[in-house]
Amino acid sequence: MKTLVFLEHHEGELLKPSLGVLSKAASLGGEVAGVMAGSDVEGLAAQAGAYGAGTVYVADDPRLDAPLPQPRVDVLAQVVQAGGFDNVFLAQSILGADIAAGLAARLDAGVNWQLTDVRADGDGITGTQPVLADTVVCEVGWTSTPRIALFRAGALDASETGGQATVEPVQPELQDFSLAAEMLEQAHEESSGPSIEDADIIVAGGRGLGGPEGFAPLEELAKALGGAVAATRAVVDAGWYPYSAQVGQTGKTVAPKLYIGCGISGAIQHKVGMQSSNVIVAINKDPNAPIFEFADLAVVGDVNEIVPKLTELVRARKGA
Amino acid sequence: MKIAVCVKQVPDTSSKRMNPATKRLDRSGEGALNPFDANAVEEALRLKEAGDDSEVVLVTMGPPSAGDAMRKALAMGADRAVLVSDDAAAGSDALATSRVLAAVLERESPDLVLFGQYAGDSEGAVLWAAVAERLRRPMVSQVAELTVENGAVRGRRQTEFGYDVIRAPLPAVIAVSDAINEPRYPSLKGIMGAKKKPQEVLSVGDLGVDGGQVGESGSATSVLALNDPPPRGESRRVEGDDAAGQVVEYLAEKRLL
Numbered sequence: 338m339k340t341l342v343f344l345e346h347h348e349g350e351l352l353k354p355s356l357g358v359l360s361k362a363a364s365l366g367g368e369v370a371g372v373m374a375g376s377d378v379e380g381l382a383a384q385a386g387a388y389g390a391g392t393v394y395v396a397d398d399p400r401l402d403a404p405l406p407q408p409r410v411d412v413l414a415q416v417v418q419a420g421g422f423d424n425v426f427l428a429q430s431i432l433g434a435d436i437a438a439g440l441a442a443r444l445d446a447g448v449n450w451q452l453t454d455v456r457a458d459g460d461g462i463t464g465t466q467p468v469l470a471d472t473v474v475c476e477v478g479w480t481s482t483p484r485i486a487l488f489r490a491g492a493l494d495a496s497e498t499g500g501q502a503t504v505e506p507v508q509p510e511l512q513d514f515s516l517a518a519e520m521l522e523q524a525h526e527e528s529s530g531p532s533i534e535d536a537d538i539i540v541a542g543g544r545g546l547g548g549p550e551g552f553a554p555l556e557e558l559a560k561a562l563g564g565a566v567a568a569t570r571a572v573v574d575a576g577w578y579p580y581s582a583q584v585g586q587t588g589k590t591v592a593p594k595l596y597i598g599c600g601i602s603g604a605i606q607h608k609v610g611m612q613s614s615n616v617i618v619a620i621n622k623d624p625n626a627p628i629f630e631f632a633d634l635a636v637v638g639d640v641n642e643i644v645p646k647l648t649e650l651v652r653a654r655k656g657a
Numbered sequence: 658m659k660i661a662v663c664v665k666q667v668p669d670t671s672s673k674r675m676n677p678a679t680k681r682l683d684r685s686g687e688g689a690l691n692p693f694d695a696n697a698v699e700e701a702l703r704l705k706e707a708g709d710d711s712e713v714v715l716v717t718m719g720p721p722s723a724g725d726a727m728r729k730a731l732a733m734g735a736d737r738a739v740l741v742s743d744d745a746a747a748g749s750d751a752l753a754t755s756r757v758l759a760a761v762l763e764r765e766s767p768d769l770v771l772f773g774q775y776a777g778d779s780e781g782a783v784l785w786a787a788v789a790e791r792l793r794r795p796m797v798s799q800v801a802e803l804t805v806e807n808g809a810v811r812g813r814r815q816t817e818f819g820y821d822v823i824r825a826p827l828p829a830v831i832a833v834s835d836a837i838n839e840p841r842y843p844s845l846k847g848i849m850g851a852k853k854k855p856q857e858v859l860s861v862g863d864l865g866v867d868g869g870q871v872g873e874s875g876s877a878t879s880v881l882a883l884n885d886p887p888p889r890g891e892s893r894r895v896e897g898d899d900a901a902g903q904v905v906e907y908l909a910e911k912r913l914l
Contacts, residue, residue, distance in 0.1 A: 347818060405823070406786060407796060431816045435798055438783035441752050442790035447877025448751060451780055467886060468780060469673050475680075476882040487783075517795035517826055521811070524819030538913070562914075570815075574836055580819055586775075586782075587799060587815035587834065595913045605775070606835075616911055618904060629894070634907050637896035646901035654905060654914055 338367035338457070340424040341417060341483075342390065345432060346373065346381055347404070348525060353534070354428035354590065356388045357493035362426050363389025365457050370394060370420065371502065374412045376402035379504060386502030388495055393502045394420075396509040403520030406435035408511045414443045416507060422483050424462060426455075429487040431587070437487050448485040449477045451609075453492040462486075470605070471612065471631065490590035491613035533582060538564025538595045541584060541611070542572060545600020545621060545640055549577035554644045555599055561651040567591065569607050585610035599640045603628025620644070658711040658805070658827075660701045661767035662735065663758055663788070664694040666719050666726035667778040680880040681748055682778055684719075690726040693773035695733070695840035697833050700803060701771055702734045702841070708805070712736050716761050718746060718754060724856060731851035732843030739765070743860045745868040750876035755787035757871055760864040762792060769810065772832040774799065785832040795825035798832040 340362040345352045362369045371390035373382050375397065382393040396412040413436065417425060425440065427433040429450060441448040454465040458478075464486055466475045479485075533539055540559040542552055552566065559566045568578035570585050584591055586606040596614035601607060603619070603626055611617070612631065619632035620640050629635040636643060668674075669687040676683040690698075698715070705711040715730050715738040717723055727738040741757050749757070762770055770792075772785040789796030800812035801820075809826045815834060825831075843851070861871050869875060895903040908914045 406798075407789070410790060431799055434783050435786040435796070438751065438755075438786035439790040439796075441783075441877075442755050442787035445752065445877070448783065448787075449878050450783060463881065469675065471886055473675050474884045474886050475675075475880045476884065478879050478881050479877060480879055481877045512793070514793040514795060518797055518829075519824045520821060521824055522820070522822040524816050524821050570836065587836075588817060590817075595908070595911075605777075605780070616913060618907070620900075620904075624896075629892075633890060633892055634904065635892065635894040636900050636904055637894065638900045643901050643904075647904055650901055650905045651908075651914065654909070 338365065338424065339420065339422045340365065340367060340369050340426060341420065341422040342369065342371050343413065343425070343427040343433060343436060344371045344373045344385055344393070345428060345430060346375060346378060349381070351381055351384055352428065353495055354430065354488070354490040356495035358426045358428045358488050359385060359388045359390055360496045361455060361488070361493045363498065365455070365462065372413060372416050374401045374409045374509070382504050383502055386500045387497045389498055389500060390502045391500070392505050394505045394507050396507040398509050400511060400516060401509065403523060404432050405518055405520060406432055406439055407515035407518065408509070409436045410439035410443055411511045411515050412507060412509050413440050415510060417444065417483055425483050425485045427487050429489055434487055437485050441485050444483060446483050446485050447479045447481060448487065449479070450487040452486050452488045455486060489613070491592035533565045533567045533584065533591055534589055536565035537593050538562045539567050539591055539593045540564055540597045540599065541567035541569070541601060542578065542599050543569040543601030544571045545602070546572070547641065551600070551641065552578055554641070554648065558644055558648040558651070561648050561655065564595070569601055598628055598632070599644060601628055602626050603631070658704070658708060658769065659714065659765070659767040660704060660711055660769045660771060661714045661716050661762055661765055662694070662697045662701045662730070662771045663716050664698065664726060664730055664773070665691045665717060665776055666723040667691045667776065673778065675883050677883060679748070680883055688722055688725055690729045691773060691777050693775045693777060693835055696835045696837055697771040697773045698730045698733050698735060699838045699840040700833050703838065704805060714739065714765055714767065716758060716765070717741070718749070718757050727856060728851050729843065731854045732847040733841055734847060737855040737857070739857045739859065741859050741861065741864065743871070746861055746871040748873040748876065749871050750878045751781060751784055751787060752877050753871045753875035755784060755791055756866060756875065757861060757864065758784070758788050759791035760866050762788065764864065768827045769805070770830040772830070774832055774834050785830050789830035792830065794828050794830050796830040797823045797825055799834045800831050801834045801836045803831065803833065803837065
């Protein structure tokens, strides 16, 4: 079985979810290769060897500088066809999902998304796909090859095994329509404070805080717990908190040991960014808030009263 | 300008369930317009209202009852609807569905194709990329601000890292984020008028698509089994004056303090 893993990178770093997918692919056995597309990315490619890629195909071309999906469909189709890959795995991101679906149509291949796991099954593979807001877990398969799989960010851990990858250059043949979209301004990180992706504890705020001033008590609580502060898209859109703290489908995917959601209803776009958290505590005055359906501890009450009390108690306990 | 909006009827939120026999989503109950598609319809209507005499065409595939979801979008102000409804197409996965939608769009030949950001039932967020690939048109997803000028679209979109601005020449395929607008409610006049708007119902054969290319036979993925989710552990609920104290106890118990 031959598996190709798309390695997404941003500002000179391979992204963790891609490395998690690579580690999972390596654990299935068989031949595992990575594929990267970008400009001046060859140095990064070699790093993938440590996570289980025997070969990394690299399309290094200035036309691939902007992280747009369609030219990457061209590159992946080219590598899949030349290498005879049975599986194509991608971490599910905005870019990864767009590449996967484009590739599926190009190769007439099946694509399963939101997978949290995959296992070898006879000659093939079977994926684990939670559906209907994680109330049902499907086992999903593919009826032809290549099998394209998108894995939920945060679902798979990256583990270094210390191997070496051979870097194999690819001369990309890009279609006209793939190059028609043009990136005029590209997003880049404007980070301030500790990165929420690396935090063990996250205190997150949503619209229920009532206003930007509602974040100050959250920062106090995060400080007391030794964690970082995150926010929902709604409040980032409203200008209450910076974009770098946004968790959700657009924004960061986090999987901390403890996630405390304050005044967050639990809309699906937010949920996909934090559902892999180990312990979820939700504070909301609405007893029917959807977040309570997947919280480990549901706290029904006013965040603006509970959070300062909680900070006080945490401080007292830690000081003791 | 001609704008096509791809929409989907999804089961009513309260009644979503899987059919254990077919391992498909049970679509027998009440249906509704996928809420994320309402943002795409709204954006099409705004473009129409801002510009020359544009036409907004709805495109969908689904059971005959999917006409209900179309009616809501027609009541919002779309001009007409094309529904592909065919028993042979039941159980189509994203790959097979993209074939059908692409065939309708080839026939309609719009300048702009709009999608919503997410399907509330299958939790899929990929179809536009497959359709754009089949149409060989540029595609931009997650667009939170859209302008059309000089034969091109310009989209500001949200990614994991911040905001991109992407330009694509028309004809193009755009998936909008639900941050792009607040969909309007249909007016009474709109609701009354919707019944008189043209609704075309097509079979896959009408589109020149082979029956074997849709439905289960045209799909390349399958659902093998339905299982209960692993228990998340006991979910607990606290409230009242001592809520904060109980949270601290809980965190201590979980060794998180």
